[in-house]
Amino acid sequence: FCRVDPYGFERPEDFDYASYEAFFSRYLVVLTRRAIKWSKLLKGNNSIQKSLKVKRYIRKGIPNEHRALIWMIVSGAQANMEQNPGYYQRLLEGEKNDKLLEAIKTDMNRTFPDNVKFRKTADPCLQHALYNVLVAYGHHNKAVGYCQGMNFIAGYLILITKNEEESFWLLDALIGRILPDYYSPAMLGLKTDQEVLGELVKMKVPAVAELMERHGVMWTLVVSRWFICLFIDILPVETVLRIWDCLFYEGSKIIFRVALTLIKQNQAFILEATNFPDICEKFKQITKGTFVTECHSFMQKIFTDPGSLSMATINKLRETCREKLLSQG
DSSP, rough: SSSSSSSBBBBBTTOOHHHEEEEEEEHHHHHHHHHHHHHHHHHOOOOOOOHHHHHHHHHHHOOHHHHHHHHHHHTTTHHHHHTTTTTHHHHSOOOOOOOHHHHHHHHHTSOTBBBHHHHHHTTSSSHHHHHHHHHHHHHHHTTTOOOHHHHHHHHHHHHHOOOOOHHHOOOIIIIIISSSSSSSOOHHHHHHHHHHHHHHHHHHHHHHHHHHHHHHHOHHHHHHHHHHTTTTTTTTTTHHHOOOOOHHHHHHHHHHHHHHHHHHHTTHHHTTOOOOHHHHHHHHTSSSSHHHOOOHHHHHHHHTOOOOOHHHHHHHHHHHHHHHHHHHH
C-alpha cells in the first residue's frame, strides 16, 4: 500500500486502505470511460464552448490530464492570461510590500506539512512556486493582499496545473469572480455565505437548524473552514477536485450544494447530538467515511439531494444576510 497518494499527500495512520481500494477499482473504470469521452470532445484542439453537454461532462468529472486546461478555459483564467502576456512576471519583478512578504513567509511551512511535494527536501520544492503565486497575487489585488486560507487554495492549484502563471490566474478567477469577498480583511462575503447556508438549512433540513439554534451553535463554528478552504483538508482530495471542477464552471452555489448534501445525508446522525461540543464533533465526523470518499456517487448526490437551488435564491438570501451583518456591525 502506498503511504503517499498521487498528489503527494501522506495518508493518515487510520487510513482505510481496503474500502479505498474497493472504491478506486470501480472509479478507475469510470475515469477511463470519461477520459475517452473528453478526448473526443476536445479533439486535440484544446478549446471548448460552454454548453449543456460540457456542463454535464464537468459534473461527471474532468480527467486529471485535462483538468488544468478545462479549469483555465471555463473560469475565464485562460482569456485573462492571454490578454495580459508577461503580467505575472512583471508582478514578481516589481516593487514589493515587505509586510505582505512576511505574512506569506510565515505561512509557508504551515501549508500542507503532510504533502511530500511541499517539503524543503523535495525537488522541485513547491514552496517556491507557492510563494511566487501568493506574492504576485498580493501585489495584483492590493485590496485583498494575503489572507490565511489562500495558501491552501494556491497550493492545490499548483499541484494540479504544475504551472505558476496558470495557478495565479486561476486564483484570480476564484477570488476575484467566483467567490464573493471571501478573502477581504473583513471577510464579509464569507460571513454572509455562512449565514446563507444557515437559512438554506432552515428551508431544507429544518430539524438540524432547530438543533443548532437550541444549543446556540453558530454556523461559523462548524462550517467556516468548508468555505475558506473550499473543502481542502476537509474532504478527500479526489472529492475536492470534483467539487472544484463544478465550482469553476457553475460558480459559488456549488459550495452550498456540497454543504447541504453533507448535512442532509447525515441528518439522523447530527440529530443524535445532545450538547454544544457534541454538535461540533458530529460536523467533523460527517466529512469522513465512505459517503465522501466515493466521489462519483457523492457528486451525483449534490445535484439531487438539496433539490432546486437557483442563483436567484442565493443572491436574495445574500442580500438580506449581508444587510443583517452590516447592521450588527
